[in-house]
Amino acid sequence: MALNPEQIDMNKIVSLCKRRGFVFPSSDIYGGLGSTWDYGPLGVELKRNVKEQWWKSVVHRRDDMVGLDAAILMHPRTWEASGHAEGFTDPLVECKECHLRFREDHMEGIDKCPECGGEFTEARLFNLMLKTFLGPVEDSANQVWMRPETAQGIFVNFQNVVVSTRRKLPFGIAQIGKAFRNEITPGNFVFRTREFEQMEIEYFVKPGTDEEWHKKWLDDRMKWYKDLGIRPENLRIREHEGDELAHYAKSCYDIEYKFPWGWSELEGIANRTDFDLKQHQEYSSQDMTYFDDEAHEHYIPYVIEPSGGADRATLAFLVDSYDEEGGPDSKDARTVLHLSPSIAPIKVAVLPLSRNAKLVPKAREVYASIRKYFSCQFDDAQSIGRRYRRQDEIGTPIAVTVDFKTIEEDDSVTIRDRDSMDQTRVHINDLIAALRDKLE
């Protein structure tokens, strides 16, 4: 059983992530770059597994969904149509002395700069989109935005997908990709960064059926987090108040996770109505209607948008699985990630009992036979107890140990379960089936 997130010191998670190669500060050798992070050898596997589980659940296992991978850079008109050029802003106050800027809503009741005591300017709107230039000339004609949400790549391709796949409503388009926001107050590790990855769905429905689909998606998405191991008591749904709704949304529910610093958004599930397609129809002068051949009418579909973050989900899975067992003085103390086998970066560790000249080749043979099927790690450095602890700390669900009984008696190996630490023996011929049984 993992720890309650409130009992977890985030510094321990950050330090485990660096020590074991899950997440490193970006550009570490130059002192890092504020709130940007790199996923290391284990982190990239974990995050890929999270994205893969999402893709399987929302694309491969459904008949009403297809995928897309749109470009990050889009025609600047996109952002005029979507309302981001005008409305994707935070009101900021600036210190007249040191020129640091702060979000106005974070400075309520504070009338002097926390850094130098200087006076604040009046609040001004600051656009959160990052810009860059295409081509060699840095002028406004060549300026483009780094997309602040992947959603618009889906909206602008709506007709391409309808025509090329002959989809009928209701159907959805899923996309995983990077998004960028010049956040004023990034922080809490990979929770809020300026470059991040979104996992977004735009689900197109007949107007009038939108509320029913909104509810269905909320249930589906909650189930996904729970099925992958997040404890239900650490998840909740919060409806947006009218004044927090994004400019495009009629209603929105957040799935929140109880992070160590408090309840925070994991995923937003919004009813975007026909806002985006209508806007793109107006700004591009292209027809964005759908022909409903049962009702014999053209209309612009409504959209339900489940929009999650791959980094936030990965962090929630790390936090929710983190455990410290035994007191600091106990010889049995261990740190464990109780990750669901489907997202664990390494599924099976193959360990010879010791670095014995007969055990090691046999263990390598076992390793070679199973690595085709599962992501595996071979480890023969240090004592077997330490190697078990190392695998527990990175969340490896199963350790297979080759010992003297294997080579001298009956070709059986032990299978050790990460959570219960129980060990059972299986014949090498039955190993793959036994691992499948435990992992799938």
Ligand code: GAP
């Ligand atoms: N298309 C809708 C949209 O972008 P959002 O609530 O602004 O809605 C959706 O973002 C999800 O993207 C969030 O629930 C979160 O998981 C992730 N996200 C947003 N901003 C982020 C940031 N600065 N860092 C990491 N993840 C972020």
